[in-house]
């Protein structure tokens with residue numbers, strides 16, 4: 388490559404109906420282009436307080452430690468594991484897709500002992516199986532699970548899982564990267580202890596931040612660890628000095644100023660719409676898409692009562708080249724949908740209707756484009 392030829396990057400205009408990122412709201416992009424200020428500027432500190440309050444609303448929690456980690460959802464995941472899991476801690480990890488596998492990896496890297504509850508891909512975590520496993524592992528300290536598995540489009544019963552974990556004296560780590568903003572997430576009502584999310588799914592912000600909320604009980608465990616958190620950057624004991632209640636705002640790292648303007652705007656949009664209305668919109672558009680897919684002769688792989696609204700896992704019909712369909716959708720329609728991951732690679736498409744992308748116009752557009760491409764390719 389000759390650097391002399393390089394021009395400013397102008398991205399193509401796509402419609403993002405994959406597993407994330409979703410279309411970013413124009414108000415968010417506009418907010419992010421405002422002038423950068425210092426991260427200890429009093430007006431930035433006021434912005435941090437508003438972001439905390441808006442995140443508490445989104446998570447439905449009064450947890451004081453509710454902050455955006457300055458890195459993507461995977462870092463939010465890692466922050467929960469490195470802070471809560473002490474060397475030798477036994478952790479029950481529920482696995483029903485890709486993100487559960489990553490949780491197990493995180494437990495082991497933090498020096499914990501992972502005991503896995505494996506469920507079939509495309510199905511929810513069964514709380515009765517969890518209860519049985521907890522009976523056999525009375526020394527377990529933590530239960531970790533994914534609320535909305537983006538790799539399969541499956542919802543697990545978070546309330547039941549949290550109450551089961553509590554019965555055995557366990558803390559919970561819950562992944563809400565895909566569920567936050569798109570379906571009910573009730574951190575306090577469910578009693579979840581360490582909950583992380585992402586900004587680029589149902590919040591319609593740009594990728595790169597990870598909202599996290601930690602219960603008082605979990606903060607207690609973190610403050611009383613016998614060993615230091617192995618990650619300096621993600622150590623909540625240090626991060627609390629910057630983001631915490633009555634914190635001195637002592638320098639830890641430079642907060643990503645402009646992305647936080649974007650997050651503030653996206654949470655404000657969520658508040659203006661109202662959480663319940665946002666959930667309802669995601670549900671309505673999911674049902675519209677489902678009807679249309681069925682009339683094209685396509686099937687969703689997840690049983691109806693275990694489906695999430697914001698990610699639809701669709702069976703690829705026999706004899707259809709699934710990658711070619713996605714390529715044509717992108718090239719001819721500027722439309723992005725997702726492929727299957729892991730065991731489901733090549734077998735499903737993942738159609739996301741997340742955040743700003745979840746609207747009736749996109750559903751109609753997606754169905755028309757997919758129908759056209761399948762007909763062109765001679766699919767039945």
Ligand SMILES: *Cc1c(COP(=O)(O)O)cnc(C)c1O
Nearest residue numbers: 459460461486535537564565585
């Ligand atoms: C997208 C996603 C993640 C990872 O988030 P990144 O921002 O890509 O790091 C984690 N868990 C689930 C369920 C996700 O859908």
